[in-house]
Amino acid sequence: MKNKGVSRRRFIGGAATGVVSAGLGLTGCSREIPQEAQAAERETAAPEISYRVLGRTGLKIPLISFGVMNSDNPDLLRRAFDLGLNHLDTAHLYLRGNSERVIGEVIEQRGNRDSVYVATKMRFARDRERLVFTDEATAREPAPTEENLFQQLETSLERLRTDYIDILYLHSCYSPAMATYEPLMSALVKAKEQGKARFIGVSTHSDEPNVIRAAVDAGVYDVVLTAYNYLQDHKDAVGDAIAYAAGKGVGIVAMKTQGGKRLNQQEGVEINHQAALKWVFANPHVCTAIPGMTTFEQMDSNCSVMAGIELSESEKRELKLASLLPGTYFCQSCRECVPTCPERVEIPLLMRAYMYAEAYGNTIQAEETIGTVPEDRGLRVCAGCTSCQARCRRDLPIADRVREMAGARWSQA
Amino acid sequence: MTISTRWPIRPAALAVMIIVLAACSGGEPAQDEPGPTIAVGFDLPADGELPGWSLVTAPEHYEADNLWEYINGQADFFIDYGFVRVETAEYRNDQESGSVVLEVYRMGRPQEAFGIFAAERTRDDRPLEIGAGAYLGANVLGFWQGEQYVKLTSFDEGPAIEQLLIALAEEVSSRIPTQDQQLETMLLFPEQGRVEASERFIPKNFLGQPYLTDAYRVDSIYDGQQVQLFVVETGSPTEAQSHFTRLEDFYRGSDQAQVTLEATEDPPMLIVDGPSKIVVFQLDHRLGGAIGMQNLEAGLAAAQALAEKMRG
Numbered sequence: 001m002k003n004k005g006v007s008r009r010r011f012i013g014g015a016a017t018g019v020v021s022a023g024l025g026l027t028g029c030s031r032e033i034p035q036e037a038q039a040a041e042r043e044t045a046a047p048e049i050s051y052r053v054l055g056r057t058g059l060k061i062p063l064i065s066f067g068v069m070n071s072d073n074p075d076l077l078r079r080a081f082d083l084g085l086n087h088l089d090t091a092h093l094y095l096r097g098n099s100e101r102v103i104g105e106v107i108e109q110r111g112n113r114d115s116v117y118v119a120t121k122m123r124f125a126r127d128r129e130r131l132v133f134t135d136e137a138t139a140r141e142p143a144p145t146e147e148n149l150f151q152q153l154e155t156s157l158e159r160l161r162t163d164y165i166d167i168l169y170l171h172s173c174y175s176p177a178m179a180t181y182e183p184l185m186s187a188l189v190k191a192k193e194q195g196k197a198r199f200i201g202v203s204t205h206s207d208e209p210n211v212i213r214a215a216v217d218a219g220v221y222d223v224v225l226t227a228y229n230y231l232q233d234h235k236d237a238v239g240d241a242i243a244y245a246a247g248k249g250v251g252i253v254a255m256k257t258q259g260g261k262r263l264n265q266q267e268g269v270e271i272n273h274q275a276a277l278k279w280v281f282a283n284p285h286v287c288t289a290i291p292g293m294t295t296f297e298q299m300d301s302n303c304s305v306m307a308g309i310e311l312s313e314s315e316k317r318e319l320k321l322a323s324l325l326p327g328t329y330f331c332q333s334c335r336e337c338v339p340t341c342p343e344r345v346e347i348p349l350l351m352r353a354y355m356y357a358e359a360y361g362n363t364i365q366a367e368e369t370i371g372t373v374p375e376d377r378g379l380r381v382c383a384g385c386t387s388c389q390a391r392c393r394r395d396l397p398i399a400d401r402v403r404e405m406a407g408a409r410w411s412q413a
Numbered sequence: 414m415t416i417s418t419r420w421p422i423r424p425a426a427l428a429v430m431i432i433v434l435a436a437c438s439g440g441e442p443a444q445d446e447p448g449p450t451i452a453v454g455f456d457l458p459a460d461g462e463l464p465g466w467s468l469v470t471a472p473e474h475y476e477a478d479n480l481w482e483y484i485n486g487q488a489d490f491f492i493d494y495g496f497v498r499v500e501t502a503e504y505r506n507d508q509e510s511g512s513v514v515l516e517v518y519r520m521g522r523p524q525e526a527f528g529i530f531a532a533e534r535t536r537d538d539r540p541l542e543i544g545a546g547a548y549l550g551a552n553v554l555g556f557w558q559g560e561q562y563v564k565l566t567s568f569d570e571g572p573a574i575e576q577l578l579i580a581l582a583e584e585v586s587s588r589i590p591t592q593d594q595q596l597e598t599m600l601l602f603p604e605q606g607r608v609e610a611s612e613r614f615i616p617k618n619f620l621g622q623p624y625l626t627d628a629y630r631v632d633s634i635y636d637g638q639q640v641q642l643f644v645v646e647t648g649s650p651t652e653a654q655s656h657f658t659r660l661e662d663f664y665r666g667s668d669q670a671q672v673t674l675e676a677t678e679d680p681p682m683l684i685v686d687g688p689s690k691i692v693v694f695q696l697d698h699r700l701g702g703a704i705g706m707q708n709l710e711a712g713l714a715a716a717q718a719l720a721e722k723m724r725g
Contacts, residue, residue, distance in 0.1 A: 098532065139567055295623045
């Protein structure tokens with residue numbers, strides 16, 4: 001090593017001998033506690049890994065899995081392996097394959113392919129209005145054919161540097177029709193028969209209850225990856241469908257457990273991530289969740305949930321409060337309000353503009369959103385109205401907000 | 414979800430943007446950071462506006478709250494990288510049979526547009542000179558320019574399609590008001606041994622640490638060894654020092670790494686020798702260093718070369 005006349009060399013290695021891994025309890029670093037105390041704290045903070053079995057696959061998977069979208073930091077993957085997180089979830093299309101490439105590189109370096117379960121997803125052209133696969137390819141997605149499934153699969157195997165996928169999903173099924181699209185189902189079965197996929201499944205974050213049931217009834221899928229969180233309006237129906245799947249031996253993996261970054265950011269509130277995960281694990285039929293993790297702190301925090309998944313009373317209160325927040329600023333664009341306005345004003349866009357201005361203080365984006373509203377369906381129409389009849393099913397105070405917006409400087413530009 | 418395609422940027426709004434962007438930069442601006450820039454909007458070309466191309470589908474746009482409808486699980490990643498809005502439409506070439514989907518992702522800052530561009534670039538792509546930088550894959554061309562990350566995807570592959578993609582990309586680039594914009598922090602990296610098209614910008618959680626934001630990274634071959642050099646911008650020398658100390662504390666907590674502070678190095682070098690080898694130093698309001706190497710000596714030498722270059 002090149003040294004330039006080193007006169008003082010602090011050698012600190014081994015200070016925390018016995019700690020399971022770096023990255024545990026490191027939130028303490030910001031609290032300026034003595035090093036010895038930090039080490040002791042970390043020793044007591046070693047995570048317990050709790051496992052559940054993924055339905056009929058028999059795979060034993062920790063409650064916390066790793067949703068690998070971000071490829072910025074391979075050290076996070078290495079740390080996940082150190083902690084015992086053995087299930088990685090990615091997708092063929094993420095970052096044009098760079099997510100799969102990073103996973104492949106790290107697994108190859110570690111030489112631990114046999115002890116890691118890799119899940120990836122194949123995506124095909126769809127009609128987003130009709131909620132079906134299209135016959136033709138789009139520029140962004142290939143046509144839903146066996147040939148294209150195997151083409152994607154071979155590419156993913158190459159990127160992942162492996163000759164099999166543990167769980168191969170049909171990516172993002174909007175509807176039962178998509179989940180049971182015969183050409184792709186039979187292609188997935190073929191991939192399984194050929195040993196290129198150990199198990200097959202579908203992923204969904206739309207109409208989850210019906211998609212889950214359809215996938216289960218199709219009789220070929222081993223796993224369903226579904227959005228499931230305490231903020232869903234239909235969470236009870238999703239829970240019932242999950243129980244139905246479990247009864248038929250289909251394993252359940254949960255995603256979007258925090259309600260989605262978009263929602264959290266928009267509300268400007270700090271979601272209690274641990275509580276949100278515990279809420280999901282309170283359903284015994286959910287095998288594991290796949291939160292994305294981009295810091296060691298997040299990894300520690302998520303893993304610590306496995307030590308005790310019981311929601312405390314205060315956590316229950318926090319979740320309850322957070323579940324009410326969407327009524328504060330967030331318009332879900334269901335558009336049910338539009339027919340309640342005699343002038344068919346573009347209320348969802350106006351509500352979004354209001355949210356940008358009032359929730360984020362982003363008047364530029366608010367102004368731009370206002371600018372996208374057709375003149376005959378915008379604020380000027382509201383100005384000539386004496387009694388607002390528009391109603392929101394989530395009780396957003398439409399009339400008050402429109403009145404407020406009409407007087408705001410950013411809405412006048 | 415289909416929404417009107419207009420991006421109204423009025424003079425008054427532009428003035429506001431300058432003020433807001435300046436305010437949003439926060440703290441003391443890093444000396445070599447690009448100054449506050451005007452977030453320039455870009456209208457997707459209407460039907461007939463692009464010579465030789467016709468609009469096939471009505472333009473759509475998505476914002477942070479519904480981006481997942483468009484790109485599903487990738488939405489969170491884009492949002493982390495400063496996503497503001499994407500406009501997309503499909504165009505058909507009048508002469509050839511090819512169609513192209515044009516996507517214009519508007520990010521908050523030029524470095525974020527570069528960041529998402531670089532995150533999607535793969536080692537198999539061919540670098541091109543369009544906008545401030547471009548890649549060409551089998552059926553996709555991406556480039557960044559100002560705050561925009563532009564992506565063109567065709568149905569088919571082949572040389573003819575490549576030419577179509579390039580021609581359309583050049584046409585789109587010429588319509589984006591912001592011209593090429595250099596990321597000045599990138600100039601701090603030594604040219605020698607630099608691996609082409611390896612540059613990255615990581616806006617948050619660099620090295621898995623929530624306090625390390627605005628990180629620039631470049632692959633380099635130093636003494637025959639592969640090294641990733643990095644520079645992290647902070648708001649002030651005090652902040653940089655604080656980050657340096659937190660990193661040191663973090664690595665000290667590992668049972669798998671030996672941590673050494675070479676205090677007489679100028680600047681002092683924090684050396685982490687474990688499963689991952691890392692060298693970090695602080696210089697003024699920045700952190701610099703080396704990661705991703707097998708050989709610690711090469712990493713230290715490369716970090717020293719980086720520090721020298723940063724000193725100018």
